[in-house]
Amino acid sequence: MTWSLGELAVRFGCELRGDPSVRVDSVATLGGGPGSVGFVASTTYRTALRATNLGAVVLEPALADECPTAALVHRNPHATFARIASLLHPMPNLSPGIDATALVDSSAQVDATAQVGAFAIVGAGCVIGPRSFIGPYSMVGEGVVVGADTRLLTRVTLCSGTRIGARCILHPGSVVGSDGFGNARDGDGWVKIPQVGGVNVGDDVEIGANTTVDRGALGDTVIEEGVRLDNQIQVAHNVSIGAHTAIAACTGIAGSTRIGRRCMIGGGTGIGGQLTIGDDIIITGFGMVTRSIEKPGLYSSVIPVEEARLWRRIVGRIKRLDLWAARIRKLETAAGIGPAGQENDD
């Protein structure tokens, strides 16, 4: 299906500089052709912009004069491009109904407009909302509620005790509601603590491939509306993630930690248990969070790689910093300097 630039401008509130009758059918990079729409989010791509053959480019006002083709001007070109892309590349249409190979319990309520795919399982008492998609090999455990327009792509597992909101997307291999890691020490061994809480996922949440979200031990694990979880993230029991927080891949969040709203957590980050991370906190990738953070801002603990021979020497220095403290103090004493007011605890 094609759209005219005029239609796109009206629909997404852009100022159009160019011929409104030009038609496009796809999105592409700046290297794409006249049937496609691209975007430029920063001046970094100015050179590529000037050489583009795209049908139109979504950009901010400051770049409009440099665009050699039609421009769809918007103050938020990134989000506008995302909306245009969603229009031109919609998710596949559903084929409402239940696949012949799917197993749906007779007590489950599957909306007539929903689709249950091949080899899917929908347990007793489940409620599957309108226009939702239970993809192949997906298992919806007993009593689970799935909201409207939510898509479980391939082999998603929702364990009993899970509620999923509307317009969510769960990617292949994700698991929501499996047991948290609860063990009580007894002598040399462990006694498993049954995990009897659930998982409550809000509207417009995306959960990435092979990501795991554990059920609560007693209360619920909570993922508020608009949260975006990338692939291979681990969310432990009783964690709470505030609305519109985005977390990149391979991050692990330990039990009972509360993360605020609109946070951005870089990939490979580790967040300890029973912490409170406030709203609008940004953690750069590979950060290690072991204490609560209240103040909005940007936090980091990454140490970038170094040539290995030098790095080994540096690690040796780090491991001896405690001895260095004494050496520096001794020097200060000999020089009649100090004690250093700013560092009174060494």
Added chain:
Amino acid sequence: MTWSLGELAVRFGCELRGDPSVRVDSVATLGGGPGSVGFVASTTYRTALRATNLGAVVLEPALADECPTAALVHRNPHATFARIASLLHPMPNLSPGIDATALVDSSAQVDATAQVGAFAIVGAGCVIGPRSFIGPYSMVGEGVVVGADTRLLTRVTLCSGTRIGARCILHPGSVVGSDGFGNARDGDGWVKIPQVGGVNVGDDVEIGANTTVDRGALGDTVIEEGVRLDNQIQVAHNVSIGAHTAIAACTGIAGSTRIGRRCMIGGGTGIGGQLTIGDDIIITGFGMVTRSIEKPGLYSSVIPVEEARLWRRIVGRIKRLDLWAARIRKLETAAGIGPAGQENDD
């Protein structure tokens, strides 16, 4: 099903302070109601304890006097609570037999009391023990042995060459027995080294969601009895994990490393290959282990996040520590101090 406090006290060896005829049916936090049992493991929750409306609280003797409701007093309240919770919230009952959609090889021996779920596959020569559960989409490869009372929840994969003990729980998406990462360099490329070992999992082991345990290259990968593996852990080929060791999520263990008994490994930890970690070693979360550790104790290498602007400056300092060493020595020489006996190698 409900239990009286008297029954619970007798069954779990608690001293009951309160009415033995009170009946409970569930566990809950201290905020729960009179039909539930909770627990307090430390004085941190003293205030909540004093306000509780629970039917009973499991606690240690020192806290008994502060409990406004019935108290189940035990020297190990955490483990006792776990046992009570298991009684009140048992795992779902099995429906012995083989689902009509499951594929079970005619040469497999499935105990009559075991359940094989929908779309499960049980290969040639497998032995599935009494009261075991092969969950939906679970594949039990050729010749695999699964002990009594073991549960493979949803889509667990046991590759050929795997043996699983009794009373184990394998969570959704876990993979046991896939190939280790064995490659021999040859010119610019790699030659795959067939992985012909197996995996031997002891009794009472729990393996978390999307955790992977590789088969041995030649010998076996070994997980001893009582080991607890959280979600998204990677156990490489020929690793051995000693009895009752617990490992939190997102930890990776490289090939041929031996971990002792009763260790506790925090989440996000990385353990290099061909190391030996002794018994009773505790590694805090996000630790990086690159050498063997013999001495029992607590080990760490985490660097917590810092405000990013400051952290960037600190990283700059770290990267120049090698230069600092020379500066400090020069100062010491000028001051007639040293050489520092404790640090003779810089």
Added chain:
Amino acid sequence: MTWSLGELAVRFGCELRGDPSVRVDSVATLGGGPGSVGFVASTTYRTALRATNLGAVVLEPALADECPTAALVHRNPHATFARIASLLHPMPNLSPGIDATALVDSSAQVDATAQVGAFAIVGAGCVIGPRSFIGPYSMVGEGVVVGADTRLLTRVTLCSGTRIGARCILHPGSVVGSDGFGNARDGDGWVKIPQVGGVNVGDDVEIGANTTVDRGALGDTVIEEGVRLDNQIQVAHNVSIGAHTAIAACTGIAGSTRIGRRCMIGGGTGIGGQLTIGDDIIITGFGMVTRSIEKPGLYSSVIPVEEARLWRRIVGRIKRLDLWAARIRKLETAAGIGPAGQENDD
């Protein structure tokens, strides 16, 4: 099936020292018996070599005199052993054809010599090459192309837009072609950016258990020939990995990063987005890469664990390094030393 040492020597270009008529049927460690072949790659195992009862040992010329049994001498014993192991332990034979429970779209082209396993799904327009294996629960999305002799073991998901070369192995739980993490900020929330690119996987690639490879946002994610990916790796959208690069488990690679050829990336490594890593770069395990690396060599940023009480003190020192810089400079000024030419920016 058994092979004589004479046959093995001829087939793999070894010099045989010993009886060519001795027959072997398996590979084993140096502790194995006379029906097996082992190998020694370094002098570290000299003692075990001298005591071996194996039928034959693959080794380099320098060790041949110390071998008490037949020796298959080759300048690359590791790769030669790998080839012998592949001969003695071949992958299971296929049973060409489509399992009765599999769902294959009528428009898919499945080669007559390929095998489609139980509960597998092959979508519209797919092309499955000769002697390929689509394992149980594997889903091959619409239009996906799978080359000859490629094996998707159990529950592999190939999303629409994926192309897989010849002789690849994809391990259980791996997901190729799911959406990249693309979100545009809009006010407090996020707008999903449709991911319309694909994934292009070359020949002879191995992808580990539960590893995820995202499709490109606009262009393709590319895995070149001979790449080896271990378990639980995350490859984000538009990443490119050069030929014969090997990456160990639990590594995460952020979006649009380009990794060169013949790199070796240790386990647990994190690589930031939009970077360029050149050819022949080696990153040790748990490395954090936040800048592009051009020069071939060995890079590291790991900090090994330390006894925790000492480590806490060291972290305190690290966090105060910025203050130390001032203290050292003050000492230098007092001593009439410096400014330090090598470090002019503190």
